[in-house]
Amino acid sequence: MPTLDENHTGARIRDQRRLARLTQRQLAGRLPYSYSLLNQVECGARPATADFVAACAKALSIDVTVLTGQPYVTELQRDRLAELIRPIRESLDLYDLGPNPELAVQPAERLIAGADKLCQEVRATHLRSAARKLPGLVADLTHTAWSTPSTRLWQSLASAYRTAHDISVKLGYYDLSAVALDRMDWAAQRASDPCLSAVRQYMRALVYFREGEYRIGQRLVAAGHGLIGQADETREALAVSGQLHLGGSVIAARAENESAVKMHISEARRIAERIGDASDVHWLSFGPTNVALHKMSAAVEMHQYDDALKQARKIRLPSQLATSRRAHFLIDKSRTEMETGHTEGALKSLVEARRVAPEQTRYHPAARETITGLVHLSRRTPDTLNHMATWIGL
Structure with a gap:
């Protein structure tokens, strides 16, 4: 053991x-x-x-x-992930330097497709691959956007900065994630894109959610809705608005404001019923399934574990759901199962999370803490749990 x-x-x-x-x-x-x-x-x-x-x-x-x-230095060094972070950090510092005379202007369509591809890789939890490609893409996008500015190039640069934020958060580099969000705002303003700016406010809100500053998080969600109010009522704007409500629901749950949780979930469900699955919009995974997942997560955050487990057992994840969301659900489910005494189920959920998204699971604080809890709850530690504990460096 x-x-x-x-x-x-x-x-x-x-x-x-x-x-x-x-x-x-x-x-x-x-x-x-x-x-x-x-x-x-x-x-x-x-x-x-x-x-x-x-x-x-x-x-x-x-x-x-x-x-x-975080970051988990021993594991990061062993996995050679730390060396991927420095180039990302350096690429984020190019934003205000104008065109780079050492680079050639790249075709806009290739860069736009590249930014979209990186979003897809992060959702598939291919973090190493995305982290390696990101600095070069940011450098090319920055140079090309300064040289031949267009709304779509600034939007793609904002998307690349968002990817930098996602990778940084998943690996525990929260200082770098804050820089990436500032850069995302800088590019979104040049694109004059209120939806992108609202997505950035949503992500800022989640930063304060992690820090326990729930009032600031709630204000950022409200600010995001204010930005959406400046856009036309398109499918994109509705999806972003719905995702803001989902973010608001977990922040309200952590603040133990159950009435606000119900309001946010109700509004998100109303939008999801209207537009259906909109997981393609800004890679937010918004849709009916994500509403159900956030309702369950809110129950977990309010320590309503019996209710959360009942919800989890009813959720059927569609095959097209992003791997990152699937893994997040399994980690939430494992925590709920542990808290309700279903330790075998909790371990099974963690093993499945590791199978579908090993990098995300290994560095996810909730997964690590649940494994720690299972070790202490087990009188005789199963080999599988021993392997999981060793895998996270316990």
């Missing part, structure tokens, strides 16, 4: 608490959680859920990544 090292999230919470010269009871007094739960998390007997970590970070006045330990 694997044993926890001293680099798990609970241990980092304990260390930061001690640095702040707080006892467990003093920190618990600042949290919307019990002293007992804090004690169990610090010793590793219970997983540190995302909302718990966000609350601790806020109470200790530190960044969430100090507690999550």
Whole structure:
């Protein structure tokens, strides 16, 4: 049976608490959680859920990544992923330098197709492949957009910046993801595209969701809706509006505002019934299935695990659903199964998540914490769980 090292999230919470010269009871007094739960998390007997970590970070006045330990340096070095990040970071710094005399102007259609292809690769969770191709594409798009500016080129550059954000988040480089979102806004403004700007507000809202700043997240969702109000009522605008409501639902759930959750889910469902599957719009995966997935995720965030599990068992994922969304559902399902005592089911869901999206699953905080929880709940650790624990570096 694997044993926890001293680099798990609970241990980092304990260390930061001690640095702040707080006892467990003093920190618990600042949290919307019990002293007992804090004690169990610090010793590793219970997983540190995302909302718990966000609350601790806020109470200790530190960044969430100090507690999550992301990026997971040992694993990243072993997988040679860290060397992919530097070129991405450098490519994001080219935005205001104008044309590059060392580059030739590329055909617009090839660059536009390339940006779309990278979005597709990220949704398929081919992170290494997308990360390798991204810096060159950003450099070519930046040079060509400055040399022969057009709305479509600026839109594609904004899309490439969005891909940089997605890759950075999935690998835990949240500082880089914030830079990518700033660049996305810069390009979206040059494209005069309110829908792209609204997508960027949606992604910013999710950043604050991770940080536990739910009021700011809610304001960003509202700002996104304000931008959509400037666009014509097209299928694109409706899909983005629906996705903003889905983002609003999980933020409201984390803030324990159940009435707001119901409102957002209801509005998203209304839009999905009107336009059907719109997963092709900005690669947001919006549609009836994503509404169901977010309703379940909201139940998980509100700790309504029995209800979330009932919903999960009724959800039938269509074959065309993005791999990233499929893996996210399986990770949510595994957490729900663990919390309701279905440990075998939880392990099975994690194994399936690893099968369909190994990179995303390996670096996903919820997957790692659920594996940690399963190790502690198991009197005799199955070989499969041993393998999963070793795989994430436990």
